[in-house]
Amino acid sequence: MYNFEFERPASLADAVAALGAEEAQALGGGQTLIPTLKQRLASPAKLVSLTGIAEMQGVSAAGSSVTIGGATTHATVAAEAAGAYPALAALAGNIGDPAVRNRGTIGGSLANNDPSACYPAAALGSGATIVTNAREIAADDYFQGMFTTALDEGEIITEVRFPVPEAASYQKFEQPASRFALVGVFAAKYADGVRVAVTGASEEGVFRWSEAEAALNHDFRTDALMDLDINPANMIGDMHGSKAYRAHLVKVMTKRAVAAML
Amino acid sequence: MPKDHGIGASPKRREDVRFLSGTGNYTDDINLRGQAYVHFLRSDVAHGRINGIDTAAAAAMPGVLRIFTGADFEGVGGLPCGWQVTDKHGQPMQEPGHPVLAQGKVRHVGDPIAAVVAETAAQARDAAEAIELDIEELPAVVDMKAALQEGAPKVHDDLTSNLCYDWGFVEENKGAVEEAFQKAAHVTTLELINNRLVANPMEPRVAVGDFNRASGDSTLYTTSQNPHVIRLLMGAFVLGIPEHKLRVVAPDVGGGFGTKIFHYAEEAFCTFAAKALNRPVKWTASRSEAFISDAHGRDHVTKIQLALDADNNFTALRTDTYANMGAYLSTFAPSVPTWLHGTLMAGNYRTPLIYVNVKAVFTNTVPVDAYRGAGRPEATYQLERVIDKAARELGVDPIALRRQNFITEFPYATPVAVEYDTGDYNATMDKLEEIGDLAGFAARRRESEARGMLRGLGVNCYIEACGIAPSNLVGQLGARAGLxxxxxxxxxxxxxxxxxxxxxxxxxxxxxxxxxxxxxxxxxxxxxxxxxxxxxxxxxxxxxxxxxxxxxxxxxxxxxxxxxxxxxxxxxxxxxxxxxxxxxxxxxxxxxxxxxxxxxxxxxxxxxxxxxxxxxxxxxxxxxxxxxxxDPSNFTYPAGAYACEVEVDPETGKVTIERFAAADDFGNVVNPMIVSGQVHGGLAQGIGQALLEGAVYDENGQLLNASYMDYAMPRASDVPFYTVDHSCVTPCTHNPLGVKGCGEAGAIGSPPAVVNAVVDALQSAGRDVTHIDMPLSPSRVWQAMHG
Structure with a gap:
């Protein structure tokens, strides 16, 4: 990696100020950014670590929602959200390996928006609210394509608010090498309807499978999905699976998610 | 009562105290006073003409001591090849030069072009980025058959073609083999690929060169499996240093699997540069560098045919194999698809007539050489797959077909030049049926099917030739060293x-x-x-x-x-x-x-x-x-029988290994615990080849999966708890311990067992799938089911 300045502010205000510097970059758990730096594929002048800010840490449940601080690690979510939102905790507990889970953060994952990451499926599938230092963004507006989000330059995810569904399940089919989602489907059933979010599959990043949602709203059984097919045209095709294979897996994983919720 | 000491006991490994407590002494732990660091600037194109290398700006950067290019090695020998294969016409193989740093052309992604030596590793890397290269990219040859087409781009301009050799074995048998095929009652044909693997030892390669100006002695610390061989090759052929002035040290080495046998350019460079600069020079490979500079393994494309008579006796076997050499001949590369492969084609069977053809081909890819098993896995895989296919075509039990054709009398001279001293293949098969509970398979399949899963059983045998080797014999076969x-x-x-x-x-x-x-x-x-x-x-x-x-x-x-x-x-x-x-x-x-x-x-x-x-x-x-x-008088011939049981998820194509049993005859066993560990490791690598691994090049010669994000290494959860047994013992007759060797068996015997099992699972569900090329990733299995 190239040399850079490093700051680890203790407050959100200090972090925002630090990120105002030329070529400054926020650092969450560093699970994507640090390898990128080691490959010399990025050269920020300054890294601003968000892990020292107390107000961005932790899991809290109140009423029908669970709120997770933006700098909370996957391991913490897996442990502390298990009671309030088990499907979310299970998702967090199966990201990467223990080293990744003890460094990587929810805010870092959502800000990066890797098309194969798990958390985007949970956020979109839950209709979560992404709270930043500046505003609140609905998940439906937040994800704007592979590695692209609604975040402005220097904007920090301070917390993520998840409405807790009646039932939910995340079904991940792992890419054999990286164990990212080759296809991951997060399905959640709320009083006002079913949400189905798919990660890993599309060239446009995480997306909602609206046909499946409509079918499940009509009849919440796996059979309701029987006649649905997803168009492979926009799916990712690579050495780990063709477009057609990913399209097929979307359906299989959705079916499994529904079966797990019944 | 097991022994508690001596031969046959299983004391815990004394070396593990240091390995497990972080007190080992690996090459990267060696830091010498005044040490400088080298960074290699490597080609990012697979094939190109070097029109210019401008190092002026880089040389002026902080900490840079000197920048070397191919021109600095013009008076120095190239990396030698340790084995000369003679082709079917009696001509020596085509043997290209292999400069320490590229001269004139780059021939694969990763080919070193320049070496920057600086005070720190970071300074060396910074300066390497400032070198200005003028490289004219040339069309690359990646596919072996395309490389042999008329008019294909040549990897080496001074050779007549990309063909290293066209080897026929045993050439004199060819006519009789053809005749036997014409008379055969049944012929089974199978085309398959033995996938290219990257060895990926946990410790990447490292080299530290040192020079003592007072004595004139050079020392190389290196991650090697054979320091004397490195001393001989590097001293005699590359740098011209006699053995008494050159010391090679290979301290603790964190896994080799074959890829650390070979003499590499970086070793010669560090030794050379230490003398040129009068300072120790160190190189530590990154994992990314390892993917494009460590010799790869396997990479064969084969058509195999088995002829049987009306009673299902094997009457003849013939194979056509294309073997990828990569861009240069690595140290023992030519021997792998020939003498370590053709000589094993008889396997455990009494096939009287065998003909093996191997075309070794240069391509714009990383050199290929020995990897755990080296030639023997390639032989075993094709033989045991074609036998399984034959059993299905004939509607006979695959174990019975094997037993019927087993060699049962020893010593046994095969039609492919080797003589097996001992063995008892029925005994290991009996043992396998017992420890693998093959009788219980049908019930387990029903249980899987009740859960919507397809279950398959794959069984195969293997034989290998170990204890390499009688020196006078390998000398006749082209080895340029004693063994x-x-x-x-x-x-x-x-x-x-x-x-x-x-x-x-x-x-x-x-x-x-x-x-x-x-x-x-x-x-x-x-x-x-x-x-x-x-x-x-x-x-x-x-x-x-x-x-x-x-x-x-x-x-x-x-x-x-x-x-x-x-x-x-x-x-x-x-x-x-x-x-x-x-x-x-x-x-x-x-x-x-x-x-x-x-x-x-x-x-x-x-x-x-x-x-x-x-x-x-x-x-x-x-x-x-x-x-x-x-000096041994013969090879040793460990053999065994393996059984793999898989479940295939018919919805996703995902294969899970549910059971794996290995019954091996290693001759006498000194430490059964260590032997079991060796088998476990070999099985993990064989399962890795069968299900997960495989280097993928695109048509331009870029290695697409040059990191662990895309190259799948087996993890603990990918492999089952193994059942291994080595109680079937036919002691080797010609060495004093009666031992045969156990290091490679697992990697040799397991890939066909896995593939046989997956094919069995798919056929149990009525799918007309006779073969899937490795790795059997979920997408490939699904594709095969829906193809």
Whole structure:
């Protein structure tokens, strides 16, 4: 990696100020950014670590929602959200390996928006609210394509608010090498309807499978999905699976998610 | 009651204390005073003409000591190839030059173009980025068959084509084989690919070169499986340094799997640059660098045909294989698809006529050489797959078809030039049926099917040729080296022993198992024996560790040296007890006179040898130290039978290995725990090849999965709890320990078992799938089911 300045502010205000510097970059758990730096594929002048800010840490449940601080690690979510939102905790507990889970953060994952990451499926599938230092963004507006989000330059995810569904399940089919989602489907059933979010599959990043949602709203059984097919045209095709294979897996994983919720 | 010491006992590995407590001494742990660091600028195109290298700006950067390019090595030899194959017309293979740094052209992604030596590794890397390259990209050849087409771009302009050799074996059998195929009642044909693998030892390659200006001595510390071979090749062929002025040290090495046998450019560079700069020069590969600079393994494309008579006896076998050499000939590359592959095509079977054709091809890819098993996995895979396919076509039980064709009488001379000394293939198959509970498979399949899963059973045999090798034989076959092994046994005055061996341990546990042998011979405790290896300065000339040869060849040298020690010690004991030498017996660490109660302890004899006050000085020299070189008279032939049970998820194509049983005949076993561990590791690598691994090049010669994000290595959760057994023992008849070798068996025997099992699972569901090329990733299996 190239040399850079490093700051680890203790407050959100200090972090925002630090990120105002030329070529400054926020650092969450560093699970994507640090390898990128080691490959010399990025050269920020300054890294601003968000892990020292107390107000961005932790899991809290109140009423029908669970709120997770933006700098909370996957391991913490897996442990502390298990009671309030088990499907979310299970998702967090199966990201990467223990080293990744003890460094990587929810805010870092959502800000990066890797098309194969798990958390985007949970956020979109839950209709979560992404709270930043500046505003609140609905998940439906937040994800704007592979590695692209609604975040402005220097904007920090301070917390993520998840409405807790009646039932939910995340079904991940792992890419054999990286164990990212080759296809991951997060399905959640709320009083006002079913949400189905798919990660890993599309060239446009995480997306909602609206046909499946409509079918499940009509009849919440796996059979309701029987006649649905997803168009492979926009799916990712690579050495780990063709477009057609990913399209097929979307359906299989959705079916499994529904079966797990019944 | 298992033994608690000596041969057959399973003491815990003494080397693991340092490996598991972080106190090992690996090459990267070696840091010398004044050490500089080198960074290699490597080609990012697969094929290109070097029109210019401008190092001026880079040379002016902070900390840069010197930048080397191919021009600096024009007076220096290239990396040599250690094996010359003769083609089917009696002509030597085409052998291109292999410069330390690229000269004129780059020939694969990763080919080193320039080397920057600087005060720190970061400075060297920074400066390498400032080198301006003018490289004219040329069309690359990646596919082997395309590389042999008329008019294909040539990897080496000075060769007539991209064909390294066209080898026929045994050429004289060809006509008879054709005839047998014409008469056959049934012919089974299978085309398959043995996927290209990246060895990925946990420790990447490292080299530290050092030069002593006062003495003129060079030292290379390197991650090698055979430091003497590196000293010989680098000293004699590349840098022109005689052995007495060159020391090569391979300290703790974190896994080799074959890829650390070879002499690499970075080793020669660090040794050369240390002298040029009069400073130690260190290189540590990154994992990304390892993917594009460590020799790869396998990469064969084969068509195999098996002929059977009306009674299902195998009557003939023929194969056509394309073997990828990559861009240059790595040290032992030409031998792998020929003498380590063609000679094994008989397998465990009485096939009377065999013809093997191998075309070795240059392509713009990383060089390919030996990887765990080296040629033998390729032979086993195609043979055991075609037999399985034949059984299905004929509607016969695949185990019965194998048993019917087993070799049952030994010694057995195969039609492919080797003679198996011993074996009992029915015994290992019987053992496999028992430990794998093959009788219970049908019930387990029903249970899987009840859960919506497809279950398959794959069984196969394997044989390998280990203990490489009789030197006079391999010399005739084109080896440019002998393949003996050496040991010096030094007994100290108070009775402890130090054994200096040319074998090298990089995970095999020699430091534990070798002392078991010597302790057993003398009747002393293993803690009295220490193994020294890995340093040319304090071990006798040896050929190193690969091909499962260390115990069979290196262990035999150790036995011979210890026999000399015991013979001399008996003379001393006879003198001390005033008895005839012929009456002296050694038992439990004491010498006694037969038929009397006279006895003298091992330690007292050793002390007498070094304090020879009461000693037959006129007859024998003082001291107790002996060296032996052992050259085997034949290969050893471990063999076994493996069974794999898989579940296939019909919705996703995902394969899960539910059970894996391995029944091996390794001859006598010194440390059963270590042997089981070796089998486990081999099985993991074989399962990795079958399900997960495989280097993927695009048409431009870019390695698409050059990191762990895309290259899938087996993890613990990808493999089952194995059931392994090595109680079937037919001792090797020609080495003193009766041992055969166990290091590669798992990797050789397991890929066909996995693929046979998956095909079985798919066929159980009525899918007309006869073959899927490895790795059997979920998408490939799904594709095959829906193809």
């Amino acid at each position: 003996y092994e050496s040991a010096t046994v030094r007994v100290n005055a108070t009775g402890g022993l130090v054994v200096m061996t040319g074998s090298h341990s990089h995970g095999q546990g020699h430091e534990t198992s070798f002392p078991q042998v010597i302790a057993e011979m003398i009747g002393i405790d293993e803690s009295m024996v220490e193994i020294v290896h890995g340093d040319t300065a304090n071990t006798p000339m040896g050929m190193g560790t690969y091909g499962s040869r260390s115990l069979a060849v290196g262990g035999s040298a150790m036995v011979r040296a210890t026999e000399k020690i015991i013979a001399k010690a008996k003379k001393i004991a006879a003198h001390l007890m005033e008895a005839a030498e012929a009456d002296i017996e050694l038992k439990d660490g004491a010498f006694s006179v037969a038929g009397t109660d006279k006895s003298v302890a091992w330690g007292d004899v050793c002390l007498a040898a070094y304090v020879p006050h009461n000693y037959p000085l006129e007859e024998i020299e003082p001291g107790l130290e002996e060296t032996a070189f052992y």
